[in-house]
Amino acid sequence: MKSIPLDxxxxxxxxxxxxxxxxxxxLTKAGIECVVLEAGPYLKNEDYENDExxxxxxxxxxxxxTTSGSWRIARDFPALPAWIVKAVGGTTTHWSGxxxxxxxxEFKARSTYGEVEGASLLDWPITLEEMEPYYxxxxxxxxxxxxxxxxxxxxxxxxxxxxxGAERVGYKLYATGPxxxxxxxxxxxxxxxxxxxxxxxxxxxxxWSIMVREIPRALETGLLDLRPDSHVVRxxxxxxGRADGVIYADKDGQLHRQEAKIVxxxxxxxxxxxxxxLSDSAMFPKGLANSSDQVGRNYMRHLTGSVYxxxxxxxxxxxxxxxxxxxxxxxQHDPSRGFVGGYYMxxxxxxxxxxxxxxxxxxxxxxFTRIMEAYANTAGMWIVGEDMPQATNxxxxxxxxxxQWDLPVANVHFDDHANDVAxxxxxxxxxxxxxxxVGATGCHRTPPYPSTHNLGTCxxxxxxxxxxxxxxxxxxxxxxxxxxxxxxxxxxxxANPTLTIxxxxxxxxxxxxxxxxxxxx
Amino acid sequence: MELTKGSASSVAVSTVAExxxxxxxLGLERGSGSRKMLKRMLRVMFPHKNFGDAPYExxxxxxxxxxxxxxxxxxxxxxxxxxxxxxxxxxxxDDAALEHLKGIAQTDFFKQVQGRALLAFYDDPEVWSLLGYxxxxxxxxxxxxxxxxxxxxxxxxxxxxxxxxx
Numbered sequence: 094m095k096s097i098p099l100d101x102x103x104x105x106x107x108x109x110x111x112x113x114x115x116x117x118x119x120l121t122k123a124g125i126e127c128v129v130l131e132a133g134p135y136l137k138n139e140d141y142e143n144d145e146x147x148x149x150x151x152x153x154x155x156x157x158x159t160t161s162g163s164w165r166i167a168r169d170f171p172a173l174p175a176w177i178v179k180a181v182g183g184t185t186t187h188w189s190g191x192x193x194x195x196x197x198x199e200f201k202a203r204s205t206y207g208e209v210e211g212a213s214l215l216d217w218p219i220t221l222e223e224m225e226p227y228y229x230x231x232x233x234x235x236x237x238x239x240x241x242x243x244x245x246x247x248x249x250x251x252x253x254x255x256x257x258g259a260e261r262v263g264y265k266l267y268a269t270g271p272x273x274x275x276x277x278x279x280x281x282x283x284x285x286x287x288x289x290x291x292x293x294x295x296x297x298x299x300x301w302s303i304m305v306r307e308i309p310r311a312l313e314t315g316l317l318d319l320r321p322d323s324h325v326v327r328x329x330x331x332x333x334g335r336a337d338g339v340i341y342a343d344k345d346g347q348l349h350r351q352e353a354k355i356v357x358x359x360x361x362x363x364x365x366x367x368x369x370x371l372s373d374s375a376m377f378p379k380g381l382a383n384s385s386d387q388v389g390r391n392y393m394r395h396l397t398g399s400v401y402x403x404x405x406x407x408x409x410x411x412x413x414x415x416x417x418x419x420x421x422x423x424x425q426h427d428p429s430r431g432f433v434g435g436y437y438m439x440x441x442x443x444x445x446x447x448x449x450x451x452x453x454x455x456x457x458x459x460x461f462t463r464i465m466e467a468y469a470n471t472a473g474m475w476i477v478g479e480d481m482p483q484a485t486n487x488x489x490x491x492x493x494x495x496x497q498w499d500l501p502v503a504n505v506h507f508d509d510h511a512n513d514v515a516x517x518x519x520x521x522x523x524x525x526x527x528x529x530x531v532g533a534t535g536c537h538r539t540p541p542y543p544s545t546h547n548l549g550t551c552x553x554x555x556x557x558x559x560x561x562x563x564x565x566x567x568x569x570x571x572x573x574x575x576x577x578x579x580x581x582x583x584x585x586x587x588a589n590p591t592l593t594i595x596x597x598x599x600x601x602x603x604x605x606x607x608x609x610x611x612x613x614x
Numbered sequence: 615m616e617l618t619k620g621s622a623s624s625v626a627v628s629t630v631a632e633x634x635x636x637x638x639x640l641g642l643e644r645g646s647g648s649r650k651m652l653k654r655m656l657r658v659m660f661p662h663k664n665f666g667d668a669p670y671e672x673x674x675x676x677x678x679x680x681x682x683x684x685x686x687x688x689x690x691x692x693x694x695x696x697x698x699x700x701x702x703x704x705x706x707x708d709d710a711a712l713e714h715l716k717g718i719a720q721t722d723f724f725k726q727v728q729g730r731a732l733l734a735f736y737d738d739p740e741v742w743s744l745l746g747y748x749x750x751x752x753x754x755x756x757x758x759x760x761x762x763x764x765x766x767x768x769x770x771x772x773x774x775x776x777x778x779x780x
Binding site for chain 2: 245250253412413446457
């Protein structure tokens with residue numbers, strides 16, 4: 094592997110997930126050397142566990158965090174606001190694989206939805222049209238089913254219930270994808286063996302992740318210096334306000350400083366915002382790149398919720414891909430439903446260990462036991478939709494708790510917007526109707542899990558005062574500082590965000606490479 | 615779910631303040647009746663009628679292991695369990711036992727027992743099997759040839775995207 098000296102001003106990427114990993118591959122492919130600093134360990138596919146809690150403890154980001162606000166997570170899981178991965182490959186390790194694109198109107202949320210009280214809606218500074226070529230490249234890279242000639246995944250048991258219910262309630266836009274899991278071998282990766290452990294890291298490699306594609310290929314270029322167990326604690330800058338280095342702690346807590354000519358932050362929305370806030374200085378008293386005071390604000394987590402339905406016949410939802418079914422009929426802007434924006438329905442399956450913990454946190458007694466007793470006859474779906482950005486939904490530095498490096502942890506404050514509540518209740522009702530149409534004997538409305546989609550804390554904006562980064566993800570305040578993950582999202586759209594994060598990173602890599610060539614960086 | 619970090623000392627204080635109680639044991643050792651009491655408590659919490667005692671006993675062990683991590687928590691658990699013994703919880707029928715647990719559901723002791731027991735009980739391979747879950751699958755070749763699509767009480771649905779007019 095390439096070894097870049099600490100005193101050589103390098104392109105430094107912080108984080109190796111969907112954004113950082115893609116950027117590292119695209120830049121090294123273009124001949125540009127990169128240092129990637131990943132806080133977590135270098136887990137490989139063969140290390141992953143087919144066991145929910147073992148895998149959780151192996152890969153989840155479990156460094157302390159705190160929560161506040163009226164969201165139920167603050168009560169049920171006060172130390173676990175987000176369910177993301179700390180390992181090389183980041184959260185692509187446990188992602189579900191769903192790859193819908195954002196829609197045209199979702200890049201223009203403020204113009205389309207109008208003024209929504211309490212929401213800090215803004216149009217993106219880019220359009221779907223500009224994104225389309227990058228969406229194509231991302232789908233081809235990830236092998237999205239139903240796209241570019243990739244065949245559909247077969248129907249598993251959970252999908253059979255879901256799709257038949259969809260048909261009976263009059264939905265049309267249902268299918269087993271697009272999902273970035275191979276139905277047949279593609280791009281050096283095998284076809285799915287339907288093992289059902291997506292959320293635990295897919296051992297077979299049938300599911301696209303940064304660990305199976307971008308990291309090995311970036312290493313093959315000989316231009317990547319990948320440093321796992323390297324937790325960045327501060328970005329430094331020179332007297333002119335340009336980023337000039339990154340300080341990180343290794344797994345023993347020893348500090349190192351890597352000189353940098355460009356810094357790209359891709360630590361997922363909570364850690365990205367926290368790192369900028371931790372990197373305050375006399376020149377940037379509110380945190381690096383935070384003259385707008387927008388760093389950490391407008392934190393979004395998608396409207397989510399699940400419905401688990403019981404039948405009098407076996408379903409065995411756990412057999413087969415964890416997610417491999419999507420309904421898009423409700424993914425549209427139709428304010429007559431009582432809310433702005435839309436949502437998708439997607440199949441989901443949990444094992445008994447996770448279902449017990451998440452189906453109704455804190456529950457016990459006969460009603461709860463009935464849900465668990467029906468496990469083999471249960472079908473499940475996840476609801477994922479657009480939630481409203483709010484300036485007060487915010488990642489800040491904790492005043493009371495510090496992490497293993499004695500740095501303030503992130504506090505994640507969240508209150509549901511009235512639009513979120515209206516959409517969630519509407520979607521629960523639609524999900525129940527769908528399952529009742531195929532004979533459900535009972536349904537349970539499961540509240541949102543700890544957040545897997547963390548978005549918006551360094552949002553993209555046309556005007557510097559409205560956000561943190563420009564249309565390329567380049568910080569308005571710091572010309573050689575980029576944000577390369579889901580925190581740049583101006584609004585959240587309804588779709589699962591990974592495809593868009595990858596597409597944005599491919600686009601950003603092209604821009605950085607061109608700017609380097611032009612001598613502008 | 616995250617178990618609360620504070621000890622259940624409030625339970626201990628209120629218990630010692632009451633008159634007419636038997637001694638508060640220092641430990642939760644074998645012979646103290648703690649396991650048996652917890653096992654009964656867990657059966658009322660998670661009443662799977664056809665399950666044997668073994669998974670409930672293992673979950674009770676997990677609760678006791680949590681209790682014994684710290685002296686303050688240990689004495690608080692001992693006191694709370696003693697209180698259940700004092701009111702003959704084990705002799706209550708299912709409905710009365712459920713009502714009693716509802717009454718103490720907001721206590722730190724109950725929340726810690728519920729949180730730890732739930733994690734242990736439903737992470738038990740015997741429970742998985744009783745519920746019809748098959749556990750690890752990768753080394754068995756996944757379910758591609760083992761029934762991932764064996765549901766036969768509904769027609770096979772379309773898997774392609776909709777091709778008609780919206």
